Amino acid sequence: MDTDFDTVVVALDPDVSDVAAERLLATAIEVAGPADATVVLAYVLSGEQFIDTAKRLGHPDASRDDIDDVLADHERLRSLAETLAAHGVAHEIRGAVGVVAEEVVAIAGDVDADRVLVAGRPRSPTGKAVFGSTAQSVILNAPCPVTYVAADGQ
Template sequence: MPPTDPHERRQRADRWLADGAGGLAIVVAVGGRDVQRVDGLADAVADLAGPALANVHVVHAYTPEQFDETTDRLNFPDDAPPEPDEVARRTKAVRDLVDRLETATAEDATRIEVHGTVNEDAGEAIVDLATDVEADRVLVGGRKRSPAGKAVFGSTAQHVLLNADCPVTFVRD
């Protein structure tokens, strides 16, 4: 049974890290439509990350058009464009997922980082981040498809599934 005292949990994590346990690096891709998938994504991360002292990288990949629309919607000033990480931190899907992850992994030494990126190809941006952080696993969300659509995932999920250097978990509605 893991300790419930935060100080004891931190000490346990420090001991494990000192013993060479670096934990898993997990990338969780979140898009604007993933608000309804937050619980499923968080549960999948908690199942993977909890006992392994994971570093969870929540990434929201924007196209340039989506980034501009989002900064306008979130009322960022036009004269001082924000960093993509800051925009990602303020989006509902990311906020909800981070809140849920913090609750689900409270008894573990999981570190959660938020990344925003702007790229014409969201799938490429997610794969690049997974490579940069040396991810052990990538999680992407998607919706249930019709029988004809089952052969093809969404283009972002498909790109990640086909190009990531690590295992990819597809979490569907």
């Protein structure tokens, strides 16, 4: 098994809780840090979320093509990027507008990712039997191995 990592993608969207985001970031630092790999924070918004976020961040006329410019002003992503930088981990932010699983898989392909990290969400005991549509779709369709990081309490 190849243990060399150049690029690790962290799947994020507005529905990922702060706890889950912190666990994803801790895992990314564990994996990418020793390998001197780059972490790509892949942040996906729906069309409506993009419009709302762009307006809130002072980009009222932004189009989907401006996603990376809009996300450069996103507080949560700046905080995550600062944490990576404090740990000496190279990183970049890639934004997308669309269906989370599809866009994360596309970003992983675009950056030739060696690993994708995806978070789970709290679920009932029955719900735990199936990861959930977003995580499951990323696991089944990613062009590289996927690490499922359970949310707190799972």
